[in-house]
Amino acid sequence: MTSRLRRSRRHILSAFATLVAFALAIVTIIPFLWMFDSSFAPTSVILGDADSLFPRPTTRDNYANIQSQFDFGRLFVNSFVVSSIRTVLIVYISALFGFVFAKFRFRGRDAVFVLLIATMMVPWPVLMLPLSDMMIRFQWVDTYVALIVPELVSAAGIFLFRQAMRAVPDQLLDSARIDGAGDARIFHSIMLPMCRNTVCALAILTFLASWDAYLWPYLMITNPRKQMLAVGLQQFSNQHGTDYGGMFAATSLAVLPMVVIYALFQRRFIEGMYDSVN
Amino acid sequence: MTRSDASRPTPARSGTQSHDVASGLGARARRLFTFRRCALTLLAAYCAVFFVYPIGRAFVGALQHWNPATGEAYWIGLANFRRIFADPLFWSSCGRTLVYALGATGLRLIIGLALALLLSSKLIHGRNALRSLFFLPSLTPIVAVALMWGWMFDPGFGLVDRLFGLTTGWLHDPVLAGPTFIGLTVWKDFGYAMLLYLAALLNVPRDLVDAAHVDGAGALQTFRYVTLPAIRPMTWYLAVVSLIGYLQMYVPIIVLTSGGPGDATTTVGYLIYRQAYKLFDFGTASAMGVVMLAVCAAIAAVLLRLTKRGEGERR
Known part of the structure; x- marks a missing residue:
């Protein structure tokens, strides 16, 4: 009798806690819901004295207009291509050095690693000025090389892979060596596949960071047709700041790729993040 | 979060040892050696250009009148800090x-x-x-x-x-x-x-x-x-x-x-x-x-x- 009472009390508590958690989650994502909903309303309705907080979706014009008004598709593709190239390179390089720092022994390894981690502490504004001066002198301004090359080595990425690769048993590498596999072979056919989760986690974080990048592309890219989407959004907002319908539509679309990528790789991403903490 | 792995056996070391021992294994050992050395040399070169130089340049720049638009860069001591x-x-x-x-x-x-x-x-x-x-x-x-x-x-x-x-x-x-x-x-x-x-x-x-x-x-x-x-x-x-x-x-x-x-x-x-x-x-x-x-x-x-x-x- 008492145990059944306790169980039903547990059920009520569980339902209540779940309700509270979902209520909090809804509050958290209200800005998305509001923006997405409003992106289907004409600007006059968004600005008007609407009775409801969420305008009724009535039109798809906003989405049609952003292409003709600021060449949205072009900027989207630019961002997608540059972010993809950066992601592939950074993940590969991080995995490579994660392997080196996790599985090789050499004099000063730990000192070098600590030094590398210390570069994470260097504020970006300190590096930014000399780097932009360098880009001008290398004549990389207005090329995607300037967006890709200066940040290829990611200390955080190397750290993530080092953590994951230390967990790979040494016996596995030993037996591969006995079978005649070289280091490059071991890296490509054992380490990388075994660290799939970390690859996913770092890939998502890197893609997000590239998709996010604002000031550096703004400074480096002068040709508007080569510009990144984040910068384009901000410039569009400066020029057509009152076309809220268009801005809502463009921003909704700018958020979308990350959500899709996360939805596709969610499980591995979470696993990869968890692995990095152990 | 970081723990020392000093107690673990290290396959990399056995790789470099074989380099000294048998010349028959020499080719493979050299390849092992090269992989690691290549990786580290590249890392060092990259960091020198894109981390060490910019940080050094920032410290020097802090002591300069530095205007990249006009190309001016000359020493003014601690005036910027003052x-x-x-x-x-x-x-x-x-x-x-x-x-x-x-x-x-x-x-x-x-x-x-x-x-x-x-x-x-x-x-x-x-x-x-x-x-x-x-x-x-x-x-x-x-x-x-x-x-x-x-x-x-x-x-x-x-x-x-x-x-x-x-x-x-x-x-x-x-x-x-x-x-x-x-x-x-x-x-x-x-x-x-x-x-x-x-x-x-x-x-x-x-x-x-x-x-x-x-x-x-x-x-x-x-x-x-x-x-x-x-x-x-x-x-x-x-x-x-x-x-x-x-x-x-x-x-x-x-x-x-x-x-x-x-x-x-x-x-x-x-x-x-x-x-x-x-x-x-x-x-x-x-x-x-x-x-x-x-x-x-x-x-x-x-x-x-x-x-x-x-x-x-x-x-």
Whole structure:
């Protein structure tokens, strides 16, 4: 009798806690819901004295207009291509050095690693000025090389892979060596596949960071047709700041790729993040 | 989080030893040697060009009159530092940046931990869905976050003002603008802290928690004396990363307020940006960057020392 009472009390508590958690989650994502909903309303309705907080979706014009008004598709593709190239390179390089720092022994390894981690502490504004001066002198301004090359080595990425690769048993590498596999072979056919989760986690974080990048592309890219989407959004907002319908539509679309990528790789991403903490 | 692996056997060493022993294995051993040496040489070369040189250049630049637009760069000693230390705007920006960084870091950690605790409770259903919803803001590009917050808090049509029947221009108010930026930052970043805390909570030894229950500890006591110490390294890590990240914050300010109204949202990061790319005064901007670097290094050193001491106590 008492145990059944306790169980039903547990059920009520569980339902209540779940309700509270979902209520909090809804509050958290209200800005998305509001923006997405409003992106289907004409600007006059968004600005008007609407009775409801969420305008009724009535039109798809906003989405049609952003292409003709600021060449949205072009900027989207630019961002997608540059972010993809950066992601592939950074993940590969991080995995490579994660392997080196996790599985090789050499004099000063730990000192070098600590030094590398210390570069994470260097504020970006300190590096930014000399780097932009360098880009001008290398004549990389207005090329995607300037967006890709200066940040290829990611200390955080190397750290993530080092953590994951230390967990790979040494016996596995030993037996591969006995079978005649070289280091490059071991890296490509054992380490990388075994660290799939970390690859996913770092890939998502890197893609997000590239998709996010604002000031550096703004400074480096002068040709508007080569510009990144984040910068384009901000410039569009400066020029057509009152076309809220268009801005809502463009921003909704700018958020979308990350959500899709996360939805596709969610499980591995979470696993990869968890692995990095152990 | 990092532990020494000195006790583990190392296959790499056996590889280099075979290099000395048999010439038949020499070719393979050389290849092993080359892989590692190539990798490290490339790393060293890259870091020299893209980390060491720029940091050195920033320190030299701080002592120069440096204007890349005109190509001028000549030695002026400590004049840049004297100028920024005499500038009241620099000091007030430092104060604002510090308040902002501490506030955002504290809230990010507290909200992240609270949600991680909530989502690690077996009582809650649909935890995967909840985790994804809470992580959504962290997946949103910062420019999009800034624009969204600008609209949400718009006095004319913003959802917040409409909901509460206000006409407050949150970002145009010298008092409210700062807290609004803290809210924006925390909203974007708490999901990441939540995820890392969830991972850390998985690693809290189960038997320790059980032992605490057996000894009659309540939920609060268990949290205070078992869970919290076990996830302390994660707290330190997040605190260091957040503080250093927020001390250099400028993107949402460029997007939304350009440091205004007045100087109410001028942070050091924004000041550096304006000095460098509006006035092309790279020298003064570098001097401010060097000060920022010093502050970040000091914070990292202090927090790392505290972490070490905390670990020492537990052993």
